[in-house]
Amino acid sequence: MREGNNRTCQLCTHGWDNFKNLTTEELEIVNEHRFEAGYLAGEIIMKQGSPCSNMIFLASGIGKAYIEGIDGKRIIIGFLRPGDMLVGPGLYGNNRHNYSLSAITNLRACFIDSAIIKEMVIKNGKFAEGLIKDISFKAENTFQQLLNLTQKKMHGRLSDGLLYLSNELFKSDNFKCMLTRQELGEFTNMTKESVVRILNEFDKEGILKVNGDQIQILDMEKLEHISISG
Structure with missing residues (x-):
């Protein structure tokens, strides 16, 4: 992992679409609580069961999200590209990540304090709706994938x-x-x-x-x- 902030949220060309619903002041707050890190292909970015202390956004490269089951068996539930956000029900549930994330290619990821994101949800209705839509879209895809894999x-x-x-x-x-x-x-x-x-x-x-x-x-x-x- 290589550390360092090489850009700002305001200038990022691969920012999460929902950030467009934030005001200039709100986006600046997000940027002040952001940490960026680089990962080599194969490195683990986030481990299933770890605390949801940060939201993870992909700035470059490709990552894979997967569930770790019995005897170490894995099921890949999706792939992340630049501009994607990694979030699960644990954010407002048990405060734990429900799956792991690792790098398929070399990539850079941004970590933003979850408390700041929750603060924006309370203050900004459009941002809250965008977060709900993002989570709902991912849930729908997961349900369809479950149907395909089992039937x-x-x-x-x-x-x-x-x-x-x-x-x-x-x-x-x-x-x-x-x-x-x-x-x-x-x-x-x-x-x-x-x-x-x-x-x-x-x-x-x-x-x-x-x-x-x-x-x-x-x-x-x-x-x-x-x-x-x-």
Whole structure:
């Protein structure tokens, strides 16, 4: 981890959208209670069960949020990109982070005192509504992911994961997958071996082309059909 504040909230090009609802004075208060740190790929930024003393915002890079379960088994519940905020029900619940966050790429993260965010929620109705919308959006996605992981077969789950990586995370049908096969398994609720097997099947069927870390989706329509049919 590398420490230091290299920017301000006012000048940040990857700030959380909801900060636009703050007044100039309120944003200055947030900036005064902000701490920025850099992380290398693979480093843990936040541990499940740790206190919600700070809100975490991604300024650059890509991170993964995951739940740690029985016998160390992990389920990846989402990915963070610049401008995203990490918050969970623990902020107004048990005051604990409900999942862990680690760096997939080198990244920089901003930590802002949770007490300051709660103060803004009380003072600024638009900011409070923006926070509720953000939490609600993440909850809806988690519910849909839970449904997919428990009711779809493996081919459908892996298709869902590949479509998310293509459409949402990398925004390209030809991308360098920064996730290991183990991480793809943690994201789609299957073993690493099953991920490798189904990727090979998709490759042989001409649905996609796999060359090491590089994945190119050749037949988006067919991949979407597998995703829907489960």
